[in-house]
Amino acid sequence: MRRYRGRHAAAKSAEFTGPRLRRGVSTAAVAAAAMAALTASQAPGLNAASPGEDDEGPQSEAPRAEGPGDDSYHTELPPLESPDPQRPDGDKPEKDDAGIPATVLDAYKKAEDAVAASDGSCELPWELLAAIGKVESGQARGGAVDSEGTTVEPILGPVLNGKGFAKIEDTDRGVYDGNATYDRAVGPMQFIPSTWARWGADGNGDGRKDPNNVFDAALAAGEYLCAGERDLSAKAELDSAILSYNRSQDYLRTVLSWFEFYRSGVHEVPDGEGPLPETPRERTDRPSSPVGKDPGKDEPEGDKPGDKPGGGKPGDKPGGEEPGDKPGDEDPGGDEPGEEDPTPSPDTPAELERVSAEKATVTAGDEFTDVFRTKVTDERGEVARDVRVRYVIDGETEARFAKDDAQRATTTTDQKGVATAPPLLAGEQAGSFTVRAEVVEHDELTAEFTATVEEPEPEPEPEPEPDELTRPDKTPMTAVAGGAFAERVTVQATREGEAVAETPVTATLVTEDGKPAEGADAPFFEDSEGNPVHSLEGRQTGPKGQLTLPQLYAGELAGKYQLRITTDVADVDPLLVDLEVTKRQEEPAPPSDSPTPSPSSS
Known part of the structure; x- marks a missing residue:
């Protein structure tokens, strides 16, 4: 049974009465129904009914109003059949639409897990x-991301200056989109900065919320889609x-077609080798409409018109070309000829x-132990914060x-404009x-360090x-009681x-039967103060x-010892x-005082 989120207690009873029973319909069934309508044509602007138009259920769930934004997107549709990566090389399709770059795919799956853990319903x-x-x-231009999931090159939508697109004046000082006058959509999931300020997330646990990072952007998009x-x-x-x-109903149909296609099977491809779109970006034809929103239905609660991830879409061509790279390309959101560049953001690196x-x-x-650190300053000489600095090892080394x-x-x-490299293992x-x-x-802003790895000193x-202790001098060790041995032991x-x-x-003195020698009566050495000791340690x-x-x-x-x-x-x-x-020899008796009688006297 699905878990309910607190404040709308009335939804519990509605779950089992009337139209709310449709909330049990599986996501797969929903997408399958959409795909069935799509298979009649594989071109944009299908004539099939929009999903939801012929279905029972509360039509008030569908959005009623549209906010300003560039609303452009790639209109390419998936093939009717998923490619089989197991086919022999000669039978593989030229373009593997079911391949998703490894890091990007990992980001989507981790976002699903994170949202499920915090909002299982x-x-x-x-x-x-x-x-x-x-x-x-x-898919982030075919998975053009670094090992941390950050796009190698920025993915930016047209300038939202009101010329062909919505007019959204700068909300981030150009920190994310590089434009301090107007906003632009940013990153692999195309958030405009004002929306990112509300919905930005940290999907990779590095303590930052970066719309250019696919882990952060995927989690933010997941939470946005689940809002309300x-x-x-x-x-x-x-x-x-x-x-x-x-x-846009065309956008809805396009997303649902890819949704069902991916549900039928995908596989991982190396980063940078994902398929690039063949279609240029198309802008939605949307009618004028009131600005009002219905939080929790049309748009997440608290967002202003245009504060949605789709508020600005990149105008890039497949392969990363921006509008105007080829003759005939137009950038509906670009600057007019001769128009001055916007004032650089205070944090623009210089x-x-x-x-x-x-x-x-x-x-x-x-x-x-010496940590590599660099400092970034802007054109005014002030510190530039939240600027990404890449450290690269060049040369033959491990x-x-x-x-x-x-x-x-x-x-x-950081706040002081300093970028510190991670620990470096030699x-x-x-x-x-x-x-x-x-x-x-x-790329023109670089600094270099010289690192040297030395051979360790040989131990x-x-x-x-030793395998033996001997006494070179074999002279017997004897002494008279009360005296000293004539020879010193080597x-x-x-x-x-x-x-x-x-x-x-x-060296330890023992008695003949192996017991420790004790007292002044047994042989002894003298310590530094002249006191008798029967053991010597710490010599070599x-x-x-x-x-x-x-x-x-x-x-x-007297006696025998060892x-x-x-x-x-x-x-x-x-x-x-x-x-x-040995015992001492007895001394002779002293001579008597009386004279010895002579023989003649007798």
Whole structure:
């Protein structure tokens, strides 16, 4: 059961009584009915009845009034049969109308998901966005977008100066359309700036709302079509939504024909390789009509006349040619001959300069810590905000921008006019390359940085570890109790007979049965303050792999002991040095004071 949105509680009961039962009609059935009428002719201006004219249901759903706008669109209709991409190459049609550029297709599907998550009752199909994108811009001119979904070149409609089109004076200081006098429709879904100011959306989560970005524009178009509590599974409301974009029955029929065509099957093609329209743009012939609107039916609530995505359409020819590129082309919205160019927007870029170091160096495999930054100023020398700056890596290198793992990345100037490049990963290939910054749509404004990737310093070879501890001097270690051993113990660390320097050594005195020697009676070393200690730690062998221990004292108690020498290297047996402490010799008794009797006295 569809979910109801709050304030129109009466719609709940209407759902099950009278004409409102038609809201359960599927979108596919609606489009199929429209397509059936279209198949009688494949040219613009069909004589078939407009969808909705012969159907039951509330005709008040259809728009009653039309606002000013250029109302132009590509009138080309889809083929009667969808091309089969699986056919052998020789059988493929010359033009693959069912192919939609990968990034553009992804944008439509993500917009459908986002709208469904926030407004599940609208039933917005992504194929409807694809149909509108087809007739408005030829799927962003065949998918001419960068990796972030932003059009490589601007898609602009005619100047809305009242000459053949509506007159809409500038509402955005030329930020989006480059014209500070009159508005123009902008981007792959053709929003005029005043409409974008109300309905702009962030479809790719980069924190910006850019009508030139297909993700942002597709989401904004989806929310616009669903405005006024529309349910696009109902035929009348589907018609109403399409007509809110462009108030023309021919436009409605054209969009519905592409809608049904895409529902029958599409496939992904590479960006930039999508089919371009074969028909030039046509302007709707619309009668004069009152300005009043019925929010939620004719147009989303709160929009002024002309504040609709179809308020200005590009006048480009297939392949991106603007009107006037060929003899005979006319631009109904262009300037009169000799007319001065409009005053440039305060944020129109005039200069690009580096504001970070010109050179940056990093070790292979690391990330550049020096961030590349440039500043954009306008003709008055003031900062230019919200200007797109593209950073491009030139040269043989494995370096990539962390965002999208690509050799180019586009960012936007902040409130100080500064555009900061995404983090740059060096890669493993050493060498120098150039990072070029360029203002999008103003290729003459560039700045360059030199980046160098250095080979990492070779790591020192690890010192060999010993496999044996020995005592070069085999002299027995003996001492008299209370004295000192005459010889000092020297330890030799080797590996396969070769000396090993810097081998850590620990020397510990133990009794004959292996227990730690304790007290002043047992042999001992002296610490730096002359106190007796029975263990030495933190010593290591010298350059020749040898270590001579300090003087060893015998202690007061005669007996046999051992000096146990170990290292923390695994699998090296301890070195055991035998120690023997002997008793002191007794001193002779002192001579008596009385004289010894002579033999004669006896």
